[in-house]
Amino acid sequence: MTIEPDDIGFEFEDEGITPESLQRDLKLVEKTALSRIRKESHDIYNRLHSINEDVLFVDTVAKNYATLPLVANLRCGAWYVNPENSSGSQAYFKSTDGHYGNWSFNLRRPNLHLLALIVESKGMIVVDSTRSGKRMPDALSKTLPIWCTVVNTAIAQRYNIELSTWDSRLFTPPNVVSAQEHAHISGKIDAWATALASSSYPLPRIPVPLRPIWITPSTTDFPDVSSWNEYGLPLVCVSASRFVEEGLERRAGGYSYIQGSADDHEMWAMGLTPDLFWANHTALLGCQHDELEAMVRQVVLDASFHRIKRNPPSAIAKTGGRLWLCANDDLDAATMGASSSKAYVIIHSTPSPPISLTFEGTGHLLLHVPGGKKGSSVFREDVLPKSTHFIGTALAHGQDVCISCDTGNDLAAGIVLVCLQLFFDDDGSYETGSRRAMGNKQTLQTRLEWIISDRPSANPARTTLKRINEFLLSPAR
Structure with missing residues (x-):
């Protein structure tokens, strides 16, 4: 609604105000109000309380499907799943794989580690969220349905299952995905399924096909899936945030509700992570507005002095445990003590090694890779030659080798590859x-599949893979 100066109800001449100047003032007020709303959308107080409101809805869904494990879809979904209620598994259905015209089934994100959990529990709940403008994230409305259909079709191909007895159709939410988009995606399924079926990934024969269903805060009746196991394993896709037309609403509790407030947490969280949020959520949510930022800074600072364990080292099963992969934070003196039979390659981005360890009784190699373009060059010219020489020597002497980096998923995974x-x-x-001259892109793809099968979070960056191709496939200098 546009406010006209004549609607205000006083004589402009008597006050020395003209319609034009008042209209300018009104526009300034409107601009200031909008600016304040935008600022609030980046306010960590409003975001954490909005997340907590959405968590209450997720908990309601989880209680309704109490027998199904609760899984967060990285990265946003991890804020909405209390680790005490989580299955311990995490999914990575990337929204961009479901964006219009960019639909994809990415063999580097196969999520096949979830199949054992789904079969054992006869289904699964996956939690994610999205910002204003959408009722459901593309990850749940398209990426996950694509995954279900591709996996169903690939299993049928690999095990020669008659499709008349195996429902491998694509299912998408009709109020979110148009019939035209649904048809476009359906036309690509067979090619993606063939690529998965012909890959080196283990693909278990599940008893019945996967079948997604969708729940949002506007859902009035939760579907009953108790009898589904005769024809489908239910994947309950939960979009945690309530749809808000403008993306923000005032709450009586003293905060502004922000739809999908956990999205892009690097922009607002001040270093807070889902793990830190849940470890301190009672205290954080109990803070006054003007106290919260100081507490967040303290929580993040304390965490820097008390490392949180991530995943334990992952053995590459295909090698019979000769190679292992982990994050630097997963290493400690107990792991690497004198009794350890492993050799260690530790890649760190900080100027000093990230851990203070006694390496007595074990072989180790510490290598520094700075950030940016310089780091890419250092990885190719220095780290790969030194690490592969060290690892080759250790393997030849009968030692198993553990390779780590900051995350355990990028540079270290590249060296393992x-x-x-x-x-x-x-x-x-x-x-x-060395078998350097025998490599090609297909053999590398197969070996990357070995790594991802044992460490699903492994995801070497495009730049890392490019340097690896140069190192392995370019003529030796």
């Missing part, structure tokens, strides 16, 4: 000597 190509044959058996 190179070593799988250099020192292990296509069956994963160790071979003495």
Whole structure:
């Protein structure tokens, strides 16, 4: 509604105000109000309380489907799933794989580790959220349905299942995905399924096909899936945030509700992570508005001095445990003590090593990779030659090797990939000597699948893979 100066109800001449000047003032007030709303959308107080409101809805859904495990879809979904209620597994259905015209089933994000959990529990709940303008994130409305259909079809291909007895159709929410988009996606399923079926990934034969259903805060009746197991394993897709037309609403509790407030947490969380939020959520939510930022800074500072354990080191099963992969924070003196039979390669981005350890009795190699373009060059020219020489020597002397980096998923995974190509044959058996000249993009893809099968979070960056291709596939200088 537009406010006209004549609607105000006083004589402009008597007050020395003209309609034009009042209209300018009204526009200034409107601009200031909008600016304040935008600022509030970045306010960590409003965001954490909005997340907590959405968590209450997620808990309601989880109680209704009490037998199904609760899984957060990274990264946003982790804010909405209390670790005490979580299955411990995490999914990575990326929204961009469901964006219009960019639909994809990415073999680097196969999520196949979820199948055992789904079969064991006869279904699963997946939680995610989205910002204003959408009722459901693309990750749940398209990426996950694509995954279900591709997996169903690939299993049918690999095990020669008759499709007349196996429902591998694509299911999408009709109020979110148009019939035209649904048809476009359906036309691509067979090719994606063939790529998965012909990959090296283990693909278990599940008893019945996967079938997604969708629940949002506007859902009035939760579907009954108790009898589904005769024809489908239910994947309950929960969009945690309530749809808000403008993305923000005032609450009587003294905060502004922000739809999908956990999205892009690097922009607002001040270093707070889902793990830190849940470890301190009672205290954080109990803070007054003007006290919260100081407490968040303290929580983040304390966490920097008390490392939180992440995933334990992952053995690359194909190698029979000769190669291991982990994050630097997963290493400690107990792991690497004198009794350890492993050798260690530790890649760190900080100027000093991230851990203070006694390496007595074990071989180790510390390598520094700075950030940015310089780091990419250092990885190719310095880290790959030194690490592969060290690892090749350790393997030849009968030592298993553990490789780590800041996350355990990028540079360290890249080094493991190179070593799988250099020192292990296509069956994963160790071979003495280098096989550098025998590699190609397909053998590298297969070995990357070995890594992801055992560490689903492994995801070497595009730049890392490019440097690996140069190192392995370019003529030796």
